[in-house]
Amino acid sequence: MSSVKSPIRYPELGSTTVMTKRGWWLVVLNFVVPGSAQVLAGNRRLGRFGLGATLTLWTLALLLGVAYLLWPAAVFTIFTSTVGLWAAGAVLVFYAVIWAILTLDTIRLVRLVKAAPRARPFIAGFAAVLMILVSGTAAYGAYVATTTSGFLSSVFVAGPTEPPVDGRYNILLLGGDAGPDRDGLRPDSISVVSIDAETGQATMIGLPRDLESFPFSAGPLADLYPEGYGAIDGCEVDVCQLNSVYTEVEVKSPEMYPDAESQGSEPGIEGMRDAAQGITGLTIQYFVLIDMQGFSDLIDALGGVDIDVQSRVPVHSDDTFTDVAFWFEPGMQHMDGYHALWFARSRHGTSDYDRMNRQHQLQEAILAQANPANVISKFEAVAKAGTQVVKTDIPQGMLGYFVNLASKTKTLPINAVNLTPDSGIDPTDPDFDQILQMIGTALTPPPTESPAP
Known part of the structure; x- marks a missing residue:
């Protein structure tokens, strides 16, 4: 009784046409189910190892997908932790090596010399492209994972997490403007972002x-200025305004906050936190300080930003804010970092409150456009810029939670409360009861209407 032997496992029996088809099938199988080519045509032990690794990866991906649907914050926490990122990097390196070995072995199994001469370079080239695509992507993923770990460790602190207060997380957002003519950094943009810990609804208080x-x-x-900042005998700097607090504390009296640096902060920032808490009546758990001078690098790394310009804004030819090089005309404008920074800081013919609104507009635009695909595709430049631009006391252990919360925030409109003359607040003689009422109204959700009986 005779048996028919398969040309897949016994290539010496096949014709040139059969061997050409066999070569294409093995290359495709190796791509679709790594390890299957070896089980069918080569070293079955290697094939079973490859299949086991492939099935394990599919199972992990399935479990990860289910976990993401059910517990997204937990998944984000794993992949924003040092251990989780290095583990992901190790797994990706393992699979990059395995897929490269299996692909090279598949090319050996193809027996190119038995395929049609014209098909040989295409089969080999296709296999090589697939190997570079799959193994190269895994290797790059490992690089991103390990680099992300270093980036996150350099920006975010290792410290205890803070619970929400009254169901909210309140973050002090400072835009630092350190110029050569200034005695220390003086915040140019000051906001408190209050985020509902459940819904992600954000309110930006300017x-x-x-x-x-x-x-x-x-x-x-509060002990030094019981009646308000500079209200009785002035203050320790030339102008007793909100953005002067940082300079006074950081340059003149850093001993006020002796534990600031050990907790990942600065004395000046802690002074600004106490000021923002006194003004808003909110407990501020964390701060984020953005260096406006380096901000342009981050925008360039993201590929620019799209801004809907509401009215003509000048771009200046120098740092005097007087000579105008050209104007941004109303309408959608794509700006690189240099021009976005001018858009936010321009003073010619505008007030501080106009600048405040433009800075908030720029912040919102960047938040909306800094999606994961954009960040990953330009990751190296973003990471390099980020370490130079951002300082924060948000602990790395909270990143997963905040990333998940931010995904909700991006789907909702951002409420705004600007304490400016347009909203009835005189900065030189502010009514703080009115300010507290405005903030309370903005943060209190409207009552839900009861269904009609």
Whole structure:
């Protein structure tokens, strides 16, 4: 009784046409189910190992997908932790090596010399392209994972997490403007972002930098200025305004906050936190300080930003903010970092409150456009710029939670409360009861209507 032997496992029996088809089939099988080519035509032990690795990867991907649907915050936490990122990097390196070995072995099994001469370079080239695509992608993923670990460790602190207060996380957002003519950094943009810990609804409270006579929350500055900042005998710097607090504390009296640096902060930032808490009545768990001078690098790394310009804004030819090089005309404008920074800082013919609105507009545009695909595709440049631009005391252990919360925030409109003359607040003589009422109204959700009986 005779048996028919398959040309897949016994290539010496096949014709040139059969061997050409066999070569294409083995290359495709190796791509679709790595390890299957070896089980069918080569070293079955290697094939079973490859199949086992492939099935394990599919199972892990399935479990990860289910976990993401059910517990997205937990998945984000794993992949924003040092251990999780290095583990992901190790797994990706393992699969990059395995797929390269299996592909090279598949090319050997193809027996190119038995395929049609014209088909040989195409079969070999196709296999090589697939190997570079799959193994190269895995290797790059490992690089991104390990580099991300270093980036996150350099920006975010290792410290205890803070619970929400009254169901909200409140973050002090400072745009630092350190110029050569300034004695220390002086925040140019000051906001408190209040985020609902469940829904992700965000409210941005804009604090004018020239606010005066404001109270502080309990602490050394409240003891020094019980009637408000500079309200009685002035202050330790030339102008007693909100953005002067950083300079006064950081340059003149850093001993007020002796534990600031050990907790990942700075004395000046802690002074600004106490000021923002006194003004808004909110407990501020974390801060984010953005260096406006380096901000342009981050925008360039992201490929620019699209801004809907509401009215003509000048771009200046120098740092005097007087000579105009050209104007941004109303309408959608794509800006690189240099021009986006001018858009946010331009002073010619505009007020501080106009600048405040433009800075908030720029912040919202970047948040909307910094999607994962954009960040990953330009990751190296983004990471390099980010370490130079951002300082924060948000602990790395909270990143997963905040990433998940941010995914909800991006789907909702951002509420705005700007404490400016347009909203009835005089920065030189502010009514803080009115400010607290405005903030309370913005943060209190409207009552749900009861269904009609």
